[in-house]
Amino acid sequence: LLAPDGTQRADLSCPGATSLVAGVAYSAARTAAPARPAQLAVGCYNGALLLWDLGPQGVLARLQLLPGDERSATLNALAFSGNGQYLASGHADGEALVWKRGQAGKPWVGALGNTPLRHGQAVRDLAFHPTDPSLLASASDDSAARVWTLDLDGQGLARLEAGAANPGRLQHDRPVLGVRFVQRADDKYLLMTRSDKRVFFWSDEKTFDARLHADAVTDANPSADGELLVSSSADGTAQLWSSRAATAIAVMRGHRNEVTRAIFHPSGQSVVTVSRDRTLRRWQITRPVMLAAGRPWQLAAAIDPTGPRAVLCGEASAAAPGHCRISPLADLATRASTDNEWLAKVGADAVVRASFSADGRRVLGVGITHDVYQTTRPVLWDAASRQRLNPAWLDAWSWAAFAIGRAELVTLRPPVAPGGPEELAVWPQKALDGDEPGAPLLKLAVPQGHLSAAALSPDGRWLAAARGDHALLWDRNAPAAAPRELRGHRGDLRSLAFSADSQALVTASSDRTARVWPVAGAGAPVLLQGGHAGALTSAAFSPDGRQVLTGSTDSSLRLWDAATGRELATVERHADAVTTVLFGADGQQLLSTSADGTVRFDRCSACSLPADQLASQARAAVQLAGPPEAEDAAALAQGLLPRWLGGGR
The missing domain is CATH 2.130.10.10 (YVTN repeat-like/Quinoprotein amine dehydrogenase)
Structure with a gap:
């Protein structure tokens, strides 16, 4: 002593x-x-x-x-x-x-x-x-x-x-070396164990999530509030996890030998690690903002233009009361219950698209069945009561979405008769008030090919639709003119979105690239490529239109300069495919949904920092105690920066 x-x-x-x-x-x-x-x-x-x-x-x-x-x-x-x-x-x-x-x-x-x-x-x-x-x-x-x-x-x-x-x-499969109870605000009787290369998080005797290291796990401990877990390993790293999902929040690299202990500082704002390299390190952490977490895939999201909340949609689950919920933009740990967030359940296997009306009063989704027919149908809810609205005319369409910033919506449907054209229509929002919608504001017949998505520009002039590996662009000021075809992708389009000033359209493709197209002219698109290793699933402009955020099946988000196509940052926050990406209103917070079952809404302040400021933050992030030959703290933090700061270079 x-x-x-x-x-x-x-x-x-x-x-x-x-x-x-x-x-x-x-x-x-x-x-x-x-x-x-x-x-x-x-x-x-x-x-x-x-x-x-x-x-x-x-x-x-x-x-x-x-x-x-x-x-x-x-x-x-x-x-x-x-x-x-x-x-x-x-x-x-x-x-x-x-x-x-x-x-x-x-x-x-x-x-x-x-x-x-x-x-x-x-x-x-x-x-x-x-x-x-x-x-x-x-x-x-x-x-x-x-x-x-x-x-x-x-x-x-x-x-x-x-x-x-x-x-x-x-x-377990092998000897169990550690056990801890975990107390969370919404569940006081969770259990964590460690065995072989894994940390197991048990909700009952048969149900667990496993968190994996590359070598044997040597220690694992929960934070005081039970929201985070930290583990150390013979692989030379420590990892920070959420107790709600088996997704690494941060990987703490830098030790030169087995990491033997990892614990939270009593403040909960840092982690202390001990290693056989004779060093002790203290790592500052930034807690994630987890809007949703669970086993079902999270597939779609939209931010309410009138307030700090989002609609989150995904797969059906026996444990969940619905496919979609309207969630505040706040971490699960700060919400006493999510029971009142759920929208009424629908007769579909998943909801794969979501949008808010411009006044925030209604939510539109697209439900899909997982049978051989892959049938899609629009679904409409009242955002206040969370109950279904059922205008009969909407059932005749296969896809629908509200226009961003406008009291309008766009609908799609396949040919009424074999060999006939597909139909694309723009409606006033008030058409949803009853079973008789009246005449659409615009109705187009589109021959040849399958339309998978559509978007209306915020100024209302431009209408874009995805058809296979290219997009069609109509000028509503010249409705009789043929659409401009935006070609260049080599794979099907997965997403398209307009910039807030209606001057550009971004398309994301399964060919692992995105393209930024000038809307008003015939100029060449800006190509966003070389970063993702998997098909792109989603793309979005920042509020000022200067940056593009993309999500991919490779589980990463990437930030790009919209004017030059230069990759600015990589954000690794998910363990499975990213399905939707969005910017928050301030342009610094990034919302992403994933097939790992989580929805994140974290600030990415590092995404726009120059290299010298990143290095300064790295030095502040790691405190080092050890022998004189220990590495510089800034170098040690390089492996940590891409995750805990929300972006890497």
């Missing part, structure tokens, strides 16, 4: 010249009733168990709970309950015991050689639930974690209702 100036105040070693420390647990002092001092428990290789009471000046008391000897099993794991009243000990022979403060003569639950808390092989880790000492989790070399429900008054295992098993068993 060291004083703040580094001088030794007490020797807390295991007894005997050859017995080494095998496990340690600490419980902070408690001032509320019942008050108690800080406690330190030490487990030894010879099976001895020691308990110290600690105060500001040093050791207040010492107890030897188990004497230990050459024949005793090594004491591998120790854990205090949240209130410090109970101590659990785990042994190399698979036994676990529970001790109670003030009852040091013998274990409170179990006895050596006769305990109900038993694994088939060595116990490697233990954890009490932070607020419920009757729940104890254990991890073992027998490839299982167990959750024991204790009867602390009866000094044994509790009898559970309806014949439920006690303990609950969480089976």
Whole structure:
């Protein structure tokens, strides 16, 4: 035990010249009733168990709970309950015991050689639930974690209702080396385990998400609010994760050997890592803004032009009350419940397109079936009541979307008769008020080819539609004129969008490129290529029209200069295909939906910073303690910048 100036105040070693420390647990002092001092428990290789009471000046008391000897099993794991009243000990022979403060003569639950808390092989880790000492989790070399429900008054295992098993068993493929309870605002009884190269996050005995490293995971711990997890690995990295999705938020690179520990600073704003390269590093973190997270794919989104909220749409799920929700632009952790966000469920397997009306009062989606026919139908909701609206005429169309910034909508439908033309129409928003829409503002017959999407420019003059590998562009001031064909892509168009000033159109294609087309003239497009490794799925202009954001099946977002085609930044925030990208109103926040089940809305302040300012932020991001030959902190941060700052160069 060291004083703040580094001088030794007490020797807390295991007894005997050859017995080494095998496990340690600490419980902070408690001032509320019942008050108690800080406690330190030490487990030894010879099976001895020691308990110290600690105060500001040093050791207040010492107890030897188990004497230990050459024949005793090594004491591998120790854990205090949240209130410090109970101590659990785990042994190399698979036994676990529970001790109670003030009852040091013998274990409170179990006895050596006769305990109900038993694994088939060595116990490697233990954890009490932070607020419920009757729940104890254990991890073992027998490839299982167990959750024991204790009867602390009866000094044994509790009898559970309806014949439920006690303990609950969480089976793994390999030895389980760590276990922790995770308390989140919306769920107080989640469990995290680590085994082989993975961190497992369990919501029940059969349901888990796995977070993967390239080598064995050496440590894993949750943040105080349960929203984030940090793990360290023999692969030389630590990773920051959300507890809501198996997607890495940041990869902390820079250590030159195995990273052995990773914990959150008490402030929750940084992570501390320890490595066999003899360095300790503290990393500043920026928390993600997670609008949605889950197993179903998130496929579409639109931001309400009248307020800070977005409609988020995706696959149907038995666990979700609908396909779409209207979410505030705030992290899930700040929302007490999402139950009132859901829009009424529709008869489709997924909703793949979403848009808000200009007044924010209605939402249009496009539902699709996952059968051989891939049938699509427009879906309309009232944004206030979240209920379906059913104008009969809309059912005759296969696709619909509101025009951005205008009280109009665009509809598409396939040929009424085989070999006939497809139809494209522009309607006033008031056409949705009843079953009889009246005459459309514009109706076009489009022969040859399948129309997959359409967009109306904010000034209302230009109408664009995607047809296979090219776009068609009509000038509404000359409705009788043939459309201009925008050709050059070598794959089908997945997305098209106008700039806010209606001067440019961006198209995103499965050929891994995007193009920015001048609308009013016949000039050559600006080609955005060379960055993405997969098909593009979405593209959007920044509010000032100077930048383009693209999303791809390669799971990345990329930011481009709209005038030159130069790639400005790469944003890696998803673990699967990005399905929609949008800019926030300030041009700094980027919204993205993904097939990894998440929707993110993070600020990308680094996306527009010059290299010298990025380097300055890198130095501020990493604090380094270690030998003189350790690398410069700025160099260490290079691997971290692309994720935690939201963009890389």
